[in-house]
Amino acid sequence: QSALTQPASVSGSPGQSITISCTGTSSDVGSYNLVSWYQQHPGKAPKLMIYEGSERPSGVSNRFSGSKSGNTASLTISGLQAEDEAHYYCCSYGGSSTWVFGGGTKLTVL
Amino acid sequence: EVQLVESGGGLVQPGGSLRLSCAASGFSFRSYYMHWVRQAPGKGLVWVSRINSDGSSTSYADSVKGRFTISRDNAKNTLYLQMNSLRAEDTAVYYCARASEYTYDYWGQGTLVTVSS
Numbered sequence: 166q167s168a169l170t171q172p173a174s175v176s177g178s179p180g181q182s183i184t185i186s187c188t189g190t191s192s193d194v195g196s197y198n199l200v201s202w203y204q205q206h207p208g209k210a211p212k213l214m215i216y217e218g219s220e221r222p223s224g225v226s227n228r229f230s231g232s233k234s235g236n237t238a239s240l241t242i243s244g245l246q247a248e249d250e251a252h253y254y255c256c257s258y259g260g261s262s263t264w265v266f267g268g269g270t271k272l273t274v275l
Numbered sequence: 276e277v278q279l280v281e282s283g284g285g286l287v288q289p290g291g292s293l294r295l296s297c298a299a300s301g302f303s304f305r306s307y308y309m310h311w312v313r314q315a316p317g318k319g320l321v322w323v324s325r326i327n328s329d330g331s332s333t334s335y336a337d338s339v340k341g342r343f344t345i346s347r348d349n350a351k352n353t354l355y356l357q358m359n360s361l362r363a364e365d366t367a368v369y370y371c372a373r374a375s376e377y378t379y380d381y382w383g384q385g386t387l388v389t390v391s392s
Contacts, residue, residue, distance in 0.1 A: 199377040216378035254320050258377045262334035269319035
């Protein structure tokens, strides 16, 4: 149950695109297409942004997209906006009825 | 509207116990798996525990196994987390979350647990 690896921080200017990586192992990210991504603003509860690797819930902007290659999942945000500034967490099913989160990435919109 | 409201947090001494509750409304509670996820101050999210829809199956993170017990009362639409032998490192905001398949689609606002003497 080791945490997934995310960069501590990323930044971008308004209108640009950024990608946040989430690296796990062949026991979690690599074994299942069950990575989800959550956005968390300070003092708020997390919000689901992407599920099952690349699916977007109703109401989430199509500027958010997800993908996976091997043991690494990625979240891409295009057309950065000021309100995208937040922490982002990936989460994967880890097998045997366990789940594992990434350490989180702070996105700064310059 | 789906609502999850946690309660029961507070200050407790090391070695003490606390029971958290999560009151659910706006959906068929008995049909969903539920989870607890925690977040230490200034830190990331950590999965704690999961319970299936009828309460017959549970799972735990290694860090809480043997000390925490998840349960639910479907008649009361309420999820619980009994926390025993609390340690300083259990200090965190505890969120309950509804699971849709393997995804958390709704979260509560959290309840803060502080373990300190």
